[in-house]
Amino acid sequence: MIEFVPTICPYCGAGCGILLVVKDGTVVGARPWPEHPISQGKLCIKGWNAHEFIYHEDRLKKPLIREGDSFKEVSWRQAIRSVAERLGEIRDKNGPDSLAFLSSAKCTNEENYLLQKFARAIIGTNNIDHCARLCHASTVAGLGEAFGSGAMTNSIPDIEEAGGIFIIGSDTMSQHPLVARRIMIAKEKGAKIILADPRRVQISRFADLHLMHKPGSDVALINGMMKYILDHELEDETFISEKTEDFEKLKEALEGLSLGEIEKITGVSKGEIERAALLYAEAKASCIIYAMGITQHTTGTDNVLSAANLAMLTGNIGRPGTGVNPL
Ligand code: SF4
Incomplete structure (x- = not known):
């Protein structure tokens, strides 16, 4: 008998829906889950093969306890007792x-x-x-401070509504392929893609503008975009006055900067920074997508806060196709 058991792909944060194909009690395959709202009946190569590790010969299926230079297979009961006793001993002694x-x-x-x-x-x-201390602790701190919640401000399907997509520190096509699919759908509908990544990544081929800034210069790059937006009065005054606090402090911090100085710090030309600012600020709705490329830095929280400030400066929050979206 064949059954299809719905579950979620374990490989990336896109969270695609999978139907495990179970034949006579054994998992024999993985298929897309047609009704799933995120993946809409699609999977990337990782999802199509997500079932393979279940019976892989390298997979540990029984507990092992070290004895000298080798490991001995034991029952779960023995393993749990051994761990509990040892933890208890260490706690009581130290x-x-x-x-x-x-x-x-x-x-x-x-x-x-x-x-x-x-x-x-x-x-x-x-x-x-x-382990999220390393990957998204800065997101939790930064977006928590900016918006009160350290998570994506918009949903994955929302990306399709964007007219401008600013991707920074995310190799989206390799790491979150089914999120990249939404970016491609938005592009087909006319969205402009601004990519900020020191490397050439798969999505570079589809970017309208690729800013290859120096590693560690994310804050400076975003400051440059915000500076241009303010100097050319492209900010969303209504959003700023109704929905934000301390705008004057941001303005003051940016006032003393020059794009020439930012060009030196980032390695990105003034012209490219200006174009990025225009593409982002002038679209009807722009979203920011980022990942570990900006969070895993000593300035990770500042990088996230800069992204949040850019979105708030232009009123790109709280509508479909906008937002600050960590992957
Ligand atoms: S994009 Fe690929 S790896 Fe990520 S959840 Fe979907 S199928 Fe799995």
């Missing part, structure tokens, strides 16, 4: 803070919740961290 726990975005929300509960309530330590 105190709860001698232990630390690390969780992952590969776990479900519920599993992450349980691990912090285990660390805090059972072991008695706050030494609990998550």
Whole structure:
């Protein structure tokens, strides 16, 4: 008997819908889930092959305990008892803070919740961290401060409504292919793509403008775009006065800058910065898409805040096709 079991692709943040093909209790394939709102019956190559690791010979299927130089297969009961006893011994001997726990975005929300509960309530330590500390901690801090929520301001389908798409620090076609599909749909409808990436990436071929700025100069690049927008009165005054705070401080910070200086810092010509600012500010709705290329920096939070400021300066928030969207 063949069954189709709906689930979500485990490989990237696009979260596409997959139907696992199950034959007589064994997973034999993966198919697109036609009704899924994000993937709309499409998958990238990773999704089509998402089932392969389930029975892969390299996959660990039983717990192993080290004995000298080798590992011995044990039952789950033995493994759990061994871990519990050892953790208990360490806590009793050296105190709860001698232990630390690390969780992952590969776990479900519920599993992450349980691990912090285990660390805090059972072991008695706050030494609990998550791999997202490295990837999107700056998003949580930056977008939390700017908008009150550290997540995408708009939905993935919304990207299709954009007239301008500013991609910074995201190799979208390789890393989030089904998000890139929405960008391509928007492009077919006339959207202009502004890409800021020091490297040539797959989506470079489709960009109307590719700014190859120096690594670490994201804030300067966005400041340059904002400076041009302000100097040419392209800001959205109504949005700024009704929906933002401390605009004067931003204006003051940008006033002393010159595009010539920014050209030196970023390695991007004045003309290209001006064109990027115009493409972004003059579209009916522009969205910003970013990923690890701007978050994994010592200035990651500032990079995210700069993106948020650019969106607020031009009123590109709170409408379809706009927003600041971390992937
Ligand atoms: S874009 Fe590809 S890897 Fe990402 S969730 Fe969709 S199918 Fe999976």
